[in-house]
Amino acid sequence: MSYSVVTGDLFAGHDAPGHPESQARLDAALAGVPTEARRIAPAKATVKDLARVHTNRHIEAVRSFCRECPPGRACYLDPDTYVTRQSFDTALYAAGAAWQAVERALDGEHCFALVRPPGHHATPDRAMGFCLFNNVAVATVRALNEISRVAIVDWDLHHGNGTQAAFYTSDRVLYCSVHQAGIFPGTGWPEEQGAGPGAGYTVNAPLAAGSAGADYALVFREVFIPAIQQFRPDVMVVSAGQDTLFDDPLGSMLLRPGDFGVLTGMLVDASSQALALVLEGGYGRSHAEVVRTICAALDGARFVPEAGRPKESTRLLVEAYAGEGQPVPL
Template sequence: MSPVTVITGDLFRLHDCRGHPETQERLVHACSGIPEGTSIVAPVMADREDLLRVHTPVYVDMIEDRSAALPEHRCQYLDPDTYITCHSFEIALWAAGAGIQSVRAARDGVTPFALIRPPGHHAGSSSHLGFCIFNTAAVAAASALRTLDRVAIVDWDVHHGNGTQEIFYFSDRVLYCSVHQEYIFPGTGRREERGAGPGEGYTLNAPLPAGSTLADYRTVILDQFLPAVLRFDPGLIIISAGQDCLSDDPLGNMALRPDDLGTLASFLAAPGIPLALLLEGGYGPSHPEAIAAIIHALEHA
């Protein structure tokens, strides 16, 4: 595998709300795990047209208008979990742009890991949810589909990526695979949710019980997801990399250790399909160790 390049920047601090789990502090904490010598580049900004490939114009306008109406240093909740500031529309554009930047880098032979925020996989075509405003993985996949026939998305965040599933539920050009803790937020991601219309069979959900270990994740990745990915033959795999599946994460109840995340990354790198990793969740003390393990595994795959 090629050396990993991290895409991140200090600008994400402008989307921040004191006391919330999803703040700049968690990104700084995650970035502290970047190994010394790793290449780090600044993100680029997406534009409105990039968002409109997966989000409705009414929804994009609503986020832009509500952000613009806020005074400096004030946050406003769009729902019980998701907030915006006066800078959030702009910052979400930077996050989405980093996703697009990642898939382009992957096509050019680089393995990118976009350490960005806010996360995105709960955002639907016209909805915010679970800290997410725009769906970065979906925006990145839609951009990649301008030049590729098929893209796979593998989501190992502890929470099901309901937004990503919804956006591509009727598509046969995106294979969405999610392994997540069952019976928790957002309440979606059952095995019988498999896509519809042309997209039937292109959504694979693997809900796992609380306390699941690497052995359980290994079975899902190696016996379910990778065979499906290889049959699908995508030009790119996007990983929605949420490290809240770690055993010490306050928002989940799984039993993965930091090195286990590196193992999952190595499984997905093994076929040699270009990879692009995008940060989703991850709120626990060992998050930096997991970031280091993922980067190490990818550089030695």
């Protein structure tokens, strides 16, 4: 399969220089996109698209706060999450680009949407954790108008509480998250497995600080991929946050750039469907190298895992899932 990237300069409209989630970190990541990669300009989502996931009250609150923000300044919704006067429109493009990535994947082409602001912490009624609206959730709900099932794999450092909340009672979305245990936002424990029709369709793998590629590969191989293959999604979406890198200033994980090539290749090989990726976190100096590695894996390269053994805590977590049988009750 071929691959493409969706990105553009307009994301600079949402910017607070010096904040970890600034335009500078996207510019740094984009340095890793190969020059030969096909680039697609982002398209704008509509307010109606947002309303498939978010409450009207939340949408209007963010739009109003952006309008009231003085030109050239950043205004804070909470201690972590800011907006500028342009942020509402910028966020519409981020959500629209996520849909473009999913749409291209449905057409048989791997696609990576390199966008900001990120989205996986945004709940239906709240912005938080640098996120205004949930890009992956918005794209997923739109896709479910055309297809039956979507699998979401979230490898960001932090648990995607907003994505989990959006689909917690749905049996049409399999949400698999691997993340550092016990940090913001404080959710994502194994006992959080979904509710009602969605019981069993949320799979959380919280890992200890200092976990590395071997830990992630074990979770993918023994927990996520068997669940995905049993679920048989029509498309797979990755919340691609690279803040698990060894040099990321916000995290305590030890993944190397090549580990992301391993994980991407595992997901590509697990399904005949193309993969859609949407940027979440990632603030380390090696981010460009990771993006280059992910693109190479989408283009057919395969990476050998670095030597190392999983932590005992990771092995016990995986064994607990194995003891319960397949986590998806189909």
